[in-house]
Amino acid sequence: MYFLGVDGGGSKTEAVIIDENLNIYGRGKSGPADVFNSNKETVKNNLISAINSALDSKRIRIEDIRFGGFGLPAVGELREAIEIYSDIIKEILPGRFIIFNDVRGALEGAFPFENGVVLLAGTGIMAMGKVNDEVFRIDGWGEHAGDCGSGYDIGRECLRYIFKMYDGRIEKSYMYELIKEDFEEILRKTKGINSRGYIASYSKIVCESAKNGDKFALKILENAVEEWKLTVSAIRGRIGRNEKIKLAVVGGLKNCKILYDKFLSWVREQDWIVIAEPMYEPSIGCAILAMKNYKGI
Amino acid sequence: MYFLGVDGGGSKTEAVIIDENLNIYGRGKSGPADVFNSNKETVKNNLISAINSALDSKRIRIEDIRFGGFGLPAVGELREAIEIYSDIIKEILPGRFIIFNDVRGALEGAFPFENGVVLLAGTGIMAMGKVNDEVFRIDGWGEHAGDCGSGYDIGRECLRYIFKMYDGRIEKSYMYELIKEDFEEILRKTKGINSRGYIASYSKIVCESAKNGDKFALKILENAVEEWKLTVSAIRGRIGRNEKIKLAVVGGLKNCKILYDKFLSWVREQDWIVIAEPMYEPSIGCAILAMKNYKGI
DSSP states (O other), X not given: XXXXXXXXXXXXXXXXXXXXXXXXXXXXXXXXXXXXXXXXXXXXXHHHHHHHHHHHTTTOOGGGEEEEEEEETTTTTSHHXXXXXXXXXXXXXXXXXXXXXXXXXXXXXXXXXXOEEXXXXXXXXXXXXXXXXXXXXXXXXXXXXXXXXXXXXXXXXHHHHHHHHHHTSSOOOHHHHHOOSOHHHHHHHXXXXXXXXXXHTTHHHHHXXXXXTOHHHHHHHHHHHHHHHHHHHGGGGGSOTTOOEEEEEESXXXXXXXXXXXXXXXXXXXXXXXXXXXXXXXXXXXXXXXXXXXXXX | OEEEEEEEOSSOEEEEEEETTOOEEEEEEESOOOTTTSOHHHHHHHHHHHHHHHHHHHTOOGGGEEEEEXXXXXXXXXXXXHHHHHHHHTTTSTTOEEEEEHHHHHHHHHOTTSOEEEXXXXXXXXXXXXXXXXXXXXXXXXXXXXXXXXXXXXXXXXXXXHHHHHHTSSOOOHHHHHOOSOHHHHXXXXXXXXXXXXXXXXXXXXXXXXXXXXXXXXXXXXXXXXXXXXXXHGGGGTSXXXXXXXXXXXXXXXXXXXXXXXXXXXXXXXXXXXXXXXXXXXXXXXXXXXXXXXXXX
């Protein structure tokens, strides 16, 4: 019995085919699958392309797929998301799929057989956990209403400091010297849509500067850690008072060593958190959710 | 001799016709004129519509206009802005116009015959000043790279607090009760483009909450005032050390009394700032700039 897992996001889509024993039969990759940032036709083509690549590698036909699990952005936030995605996917895998938030797939991949929480910290940031079949989420509300302490947030603060230095509002620091791009180009790229990822890329400049003792960069990372602590602390309200919970941190910000170390040293003081590594990647989590929901029928 | 002033922005366009003695001959209004947020055809139609209304009121023909001054967004920030706007305007007023940043028009209107600075504090925020024919600007770099202490900033902080309360990251406050709109609707409206003005509208909730002693709202306004102080303080680097300068504050945030009073009480401690009222509105400032540049030919 073959199950399909598809993890779609703002920048890429990953598909995987597994059987009920979690053997992997194929993998595929393609571009973005966010209908609120790309047009529907693009999303459809990317989904098909990733799935076809996954099918192709072991010559499994689409008809052989029992059930598919699609982890996609904005599901569970905007009511219309499910309907829009369903319209697309029912032409690919008619009647044999389930749709959920992409972070739900990451959570299932990290903890397929036990309770746990993932903190997904990349361009955006969200904590999602499951405790005895109850699933909860904290933050992940996008760069305007939330994503507190995200790569976008860190990058935005970097740009704001840089332009303060440019204006003479504050003194220039190490961070300023790292900005090779001319300032007009930054303004051009931060205008309009799809600037989120570009802005988040400046988080690397912040990490690099903090390593060199830049006080503004260190301040930005301090603030981000405070937001992470607030987000993770809110988990405690969702689990039993004396329960411990496993926490897996995933996403690009884990590579920002100063930030992650600051966070870890706080976590070590929390006797209710146990840091864990994810068991599987998000696309496999999506396939496992497909399997669990197929069994559930 | 008739001169045309056009003040175009992200939400509206205002046109005015004056003579060399600053008598007003007509006024017109229309929709947005920002080519980086609306399409060119829309911008062109809005410019024509505002100008035609201004012409119509006193039966002046377009041929009678000696020179036009167009204050438009992003000019002076993005090199391509002048060219894009020129292409549009040369079909309306061939060879008889000058283009500048919209805040430049506001500055000229506020201080047509003397040195001064305007702090334009609305959805965005920028300080622009002129000292003996030298013009300088501070901030106004957009909601990602700057606009520190703007309506957008205040509104964004409001939404971030609101969603923290929703998640249980922090305790609910007065501000939370003021949010009538359902949370899904907020997420929908903050996604994608043109959310800037919507987010900035939440600054009203913050002002209202601060009036009622909400500690989070007060914190947001404290932070905004700190940013205003930083922006205004940077002016000092642009004028002589012992010079005084007139400062006119314009824009919607002036109506946020707690914020504005906090700012004013700081200004009163600064012996180098003299608070002033703008002499004319921005569109007249644009017309005056047209006149000055015509004389300059």
